[in-house]
Amino acid sequence: MNAHQRSLPALAVFLTAIGSAAVMTACGPEKGDPVMPRMDTPATAAAPATRTQPAERRAPPVERHLGRVTGVESIVEAKKPTGAGAVIGGVVGGVVGNQIGDGNGRKVATVVGAVGGGFAGNEIEKRRSEHVVGYRVSVRMDDGDTRTVRVGARDGLQVGDRVRVEGNDLIRL
Numbered sequence: 779m780n781a782h783q784r785s786l787p788a789l790a791v792f793l794t795a796i797g798s799a800a801v802m803t804a805c806g807p808e809k810g811d812p813v814m815p816r817m818d819t820p821a822t823a824a825a826p827a828t829r830t831q832p833a834e835r836r837a838p839p840v841e842r843h844l845g846r847v848t849g850v851e852s853i854v855e856a857k858k859p860t861g862a863g864a865v866i867g868g869v870v871g872g873v874v875g876n877q878i879g880d881g882n883g884r885k886v887a888t889v890v891g892a893v894g895g896g897f898a899g900n901e902i903e904k905r906r907s908e909h910v911v912g913y914r915v916s917v918r919m920d921d922g923d924t925r926t927v928r929v930g931a932r933d934g935l936q937v938g939d940r941v942r943v944e945g946n947d948l949i950r951l
Contacts, residue, residue, distance in 0.1 A: 842921050844951070847939045849916035850932065856908040863903025864896045871895015917943055 875891020876884060913932050917925050927948055929935075940951040 842919065843942050843944065845917040845919040845925070845941060845943060847915060847935060847937050847941055848918045848924070849914075849937060850935055851914040851916075852910045853912040853914055853928065854908050855911045856904060859900055859903045859907065861900075863899035863901075863906075865899070867899020867902070868892045868896035871898070915948060917941060917948070919943070 869892075871890075871894050872888050872892035874895070875887040875889070878884065878887040878891075912928050912930050913935070915927050915929055915935060917927065919925060925943055927943060927946055929946075929948055933950075935941075935948065935950065942949040942951060
């Protein structure tokens with residue numbers, strides 16, 4: 779490696795250091811202003827006068843307890859089926875299946891009707907035993923948070939309503 783090739787990396791490092799120093803100098807304080815005002819002097823003495831915004835342009839303070847409803851979901855509870863629906867459905871399905879066809883076809887139709895009726899009766903019993911036990915309400919708070927509150931009654935609450943959240947209670951505004 780000759781002397782000229784060894785000096786290229788050193789020249790690059792030197793030029794980078796000079797360029798970095800120039801950039802940092804340009805970003806510093808101007809006209810001898812201190813970088814930070816001294817702690818024993820008031821900050822207003824060191825800072826130039828600034829214009830203040832009129833009061834009507836300031837955003838209102840954010841209320842942490844106010845928000846808007848973004849979702850209402852029913853909380854459903856189902857009782858365990860007793861089996862009565864399956865039994866009644868099986869009997870009815872078997873009777874209806876027995877009315878179809880002759881011989882072996884009637885036997886197959888009776889079995890299929892009883893099994894199908896049993897499934898149908900069980901599903902009907904499950905759906906009839908479901909009832910709403912409350913509502914899960916999602917609220918987008920004015921400060922940006924999202925809260926979920928469980929309430930017992932909907933009381934006409936709709937998506938988009940303004941509410942106040944107090945603990946686990948919602949008060950429509």
